[in-house]
Amino acid sequence: MTIHSEAGQNEAPSGERVPQIYRGWYAALTTDELKGKALRAVRIYDREFVVYRGPSGRAVALVDRCPHRNVPLSLGKLSKCGELECKYHGWTFAEDGRLTSVPGRVTPCEKANAISVPTHEDKGLVWIWPSPDAPPSVGPTLPPCHGEPGYTTVVRRVSAPASLYRTAENALDVPHTSVLHRGLFRSGERQRVTVTVRRSGQSAEAEYSGERPPRGLLSRVLGAGAKERELGVAVQHWDRFILPATVQVEYRLGSSTHFIVTAYCLPRDAEHTELLAVATFRTPLPGRLVAAVLFPVARFVFEQDRRILGAQSLALRGSAPEYHSSELDALGQEIWRLLLRAARREKEGSPEAAPLGREETIVQTFELLA
Numbered sequence: 001m002t003i004h005s006e007a008g009q010n011e012a013p014s015g016e017r018v019p020q021i022y023r024g025w026y027a028a029l030t031t032d033e034l035k036g037k038a039l040r041a042v043r044i045y046d047r048e049f050v051v052y053r054g055p056s057g058r059a060v061a062l063v064d065r066c067p068h069r070n071v072p073l074s075l076g077k078l079s080k081c082g083e084l085e086c087k088y089h090g091w092t093f094a095e096d097g098r099l100t101s102v103p104g105r106v107t108p109c110e111k112a113n114a115i116s117v118p119t120h121e122d123k124g125l126v127w128i129w130p131s132p133d134a135p136p137s138v139g140p141t142l143p144p145c146h147g148e149p150g151y152t153t154v155v156r157r158v159s160a161p162a163s164l165y166r167t168a169e170n171a172l173d174v175p176h177t178s179v180l181h182r183g184l185f186r187s188g189e190r191q192r193v194t195v196t197v198r199r200s201g202q203s204a205e206a207e208y209s210g211e212r213p214p215r216g217l218l219s220r221v222l223g224a225g226a227k228e229r230e231l232g233v234a235v236q237h238w239d240r241f242i243l244p245a246t247v248q249v250e251y252r253l254g255s256s257t258h259f260i261v262t263a264y265c266l267p268r269d270a271e272h273t274e275l276l277a278v279a280t281f282r283t284p285l286p287g288r289l290v291a292a293v294l295f296p297v298a299r300f301v302f303e304q305d306r307r308i309l310g311a312q313s314l315a316l317r318g319s320a321p322e323y324h325s326s327e328l329d330a331l332g333q334e335i336w337r338l339l340l341r342a343a344r345r346e347k348e349g350s351p352e353a354a355p356l357g358r359e360e361t362i363v364q365t366f367e368l369l370a
């Protein structure tokens, strides 16, 4: 049993100290959400951005604050030529943030520009790099298998009343699935499973091997029709956390069933996290049919998680959390370590892509209620 208390940077209302990382890609919107002249307000911790489709066709993100009197630019509108017009006095800005006109004035103030930050758009998603002073040197983590033949992709947005750390740990925590979600993922049978934890400077992964195909409702839908289920082939299962805020769960059952959900967390503040979940899967049954059955159940599962995270946040209010962990909490401490060290390095001014530590592999074997 190990204990870790949280000592980091900014303190949340719960008393938890939350490491905040700004030098990283955050998936904030889908391409569909930037249709037409839509202006979207996006918050990442205490930084707010207005995101829209610029006249060049690219996704634009500006700090959501007019340089004139600091009114949110997201309250404004896009002009006919695609310039962003502030709602208060009508100053207009080009997609690089340059001030282009001040109504009633012949020459604009040269230095009163809005601040732009980098964006990246791919696979139907829009990422923001919320740090204008430190440009990205690497691309974002893309959702694997998206768009590949035979795969179906479904994107859903949900929100959790918890910090990024607690939300990410919940998404990757195996032991609670046979208790909180009893019967939905796992049946609760005892079996021996080998867990291999791999850690690097940017990510942590837990690989579960030797696990029989789970017998819960969700698992049965995904594995329906798979010959391997009857043959008793072991399921392959990986859970991953990738900086700054990506969680990924991947299952393979033989050659026929492959399910991978990549959930991009967007920490809105120290106590609220949105998740943009991209589920991509290939099963023996038609993808649309599986999605129609699977996603109402997945919504129910997430509602159970949302409630328990809310109760946890309430319990932590005003106190500094102390977590007692066992080897079953395979990734929780790894996520905390990654967040804390990345935030420290950012504060020290180190490049975001610099390795935070050497690669390590830890192999554990334990009994799992699966």
Ligand code: FES
Pocket (backbone or CB within 6 Å): 066, 067, 068, 069, 070, 071, 086, 087, 088, 089, 090, 091
């Ligand atoms: S506050 Fe934006 S133009 Fe005045």
Ligand SMILES: [Fe+2]
Pocket (backbone or CB within 6 Å): 170, 171, 176, 177, 180, 181, 301, 305
């Ligand atoms: Fe859960």
